[in-house]
Amino acid sequence: MENLWTENLRNIEPYVPGEQSAETDIVKINANENPYPPSPKVAEVIKNFDADKLRLYPNANATPLKQALADYYNVDIKNVFVGNGSDDVIAIVFQSVFNSNLPIVYPDLTYSFYPVWCSLFNIKYKTYPVDENFRIHVEDYKEKNGGVIIPNPNAPTSIGEDLEFVERLMEYNQDSVVVIDEAYVDFGGISSVELTKKYENLLVTGTFSKSRSLAGLRIGFAIGSEKLISVLEAVKNSYNSYTVDSLSIAAGRASILDNEYFKSTCQKIINTRTRVTNDMRALGFKVLDSSTNFIFATKDDLCMKDLFAYLKTKKVFIRYFSVPRIENYVRISIGTDEEMDIFLKEVKGYLKV
């Protein structure tokens, strides 16, 4: 028999990432990227980086980056974990702390990578549907489970929950690890980082890709008890000792230290989001209340998939998910005011108003 070796290959359905385009004159509001550049301090650090040092392995503990995060979040460096983007961090979280025979649980409208990691690492899971307003019901999460992961704010719904929600989640889940994925928290969400001091089984993850305009550098992190972080470190060091490279350590640190720039770009995006939300509602769209750098919208009398396709012909790229319950919604990342004006103009053109 031929090609017996192919039987040893892992059979994984390839995950298809969001569309990328080689065109440069497009309005790219389809990947929740930040329309503003990273802090000028980041550019400076890269420009002045001594490339000769790249011959050496990075700092094995990524100390300069971790210490900046620890200071920023008012925790000890032993409460900080960093990785190659928050996808790397969360993949390690799945392998490290969801090591149970019970299924892990998460909402059924959520980040599409969770089931992918469950499949990759053979982790059982169960989902609780969000309600007709796309809200998560914390009471659903009372059942015994192998772990909980909830993005707050949630994606692609854009809806944020408050700390009372998280406190109740912790009350119901004292026997498993609870992960709050805060990829979008800096755009008006409420962070649970302070609660990690109260709950040893609570882990909060974050990313530099959205609010810090560093998607191209791949930096993610987690904050939690020393117990949780040490398990993540052990698994990470068994996988790849150096996941964050020397340039990313230096540039990431520079980003954290420039808090003024950070706050001002986040605020600009929040302001633009408010304006675009109002404009779209005035056009008859239903726009969910967003705590993120994107909005999730629909219109009763409109096929959103057609709108998505039409906008593409006008070089405006938004995101459409062919997923039950949200097949008539689109996700629109918040760009600059100029980009959103083009978007709104094309939407009006399509609606002929």
Added chain:
Amino acid sequence: MENLWTENLRNIEPYVPGEQSAETDIVKINANENPYPPSPKVAEVIKNFDADKLRLYPNANATPLKQALADYYNVDIKNVFVGNGSDDVIAIVFQSVFNSNLPIVYPDLTYSFYPVWCSLFNIKYKTYPVDENFRIHVEDYKEKNGGVIIPNPNAPTSIGEDLEFVERLMEYNQDSVVVIDEAYVDFGGISSVELTKKYENLLVTGTFSKSRSLAGLRIGFAIGSEKLISVLEAVKNSYNSYTVDSLSIAAGRASILDNEYFKSTCQKIINTRTRVTNDMRALGFKVLDSSTNFIFATKDDLCMKDLFAYLKTKKVFIRYFSVPRIENYVRISIGTDEEMDIFLKEVKGYLKV
């Protein structure tokens, strides 16, 4: 009962990476780092990199880097996989193509991460001891297995095997995937990349960390059949869509394009290695014939662990492994001629010659 949640934590023995020192006036020849800086073209690319672009996700297929590798190795881009250092690449290889109920096999003196990955991913393994001269016997690898991985040249022995060895390995292993880990091949080893065109089940991995002086940037790669590469891509895209960041893609490409610089630094290291090998043999050391950027050495009448500890007090850092059979060997990375002169001077001081 308290802290039931801790039962869901993965219990992994943390891997301890090689020693790092904050001191700067040391001779650091303990981590197989390249003593020469990366190509000046790399420094140029970093200096001129438009940091504003970092707000966007990297090219999802790392095309500029993959295409440079494809051209360099005379293969199609579909035969190239890249990752966040070769540890990331090999970890994905373990998860992707060693998916068998039979144990995978490798030599018992080899890269210390292989058993770590087997433990992390629950892969059974079996080792075949190298002989008294630290040579791998290809005849050992005739038994049915779930996959084969062999570094060529091997580490920490420094010994390289020829293409006849690999051809026989392929002949004996038509029903499993064979991985040749070529981390050190550019220092005089013989690459099996050409054989990947002949054997669809052969995968060759490589790294930019040693010969390309880019340990700090984390770039690894694999070359193989479209079939094998597509499985690696599917698993990688299920783990983390963007493992190689935008700066690394650009800098790695610049490194590949500057072939003249690459060849000249590799040759310098080979020349220094030859000189140091001869000097040490003249001092009575047994030094294995190296095809790598390090040498593996012992001396019958000397405790190598003591020599290692002594050199450390002289700020010369070499590597000692507390591992059966090689507990009286040390691994010495090849530094600049100046660094190796200091090393040799201190060795002579210790020997009082």
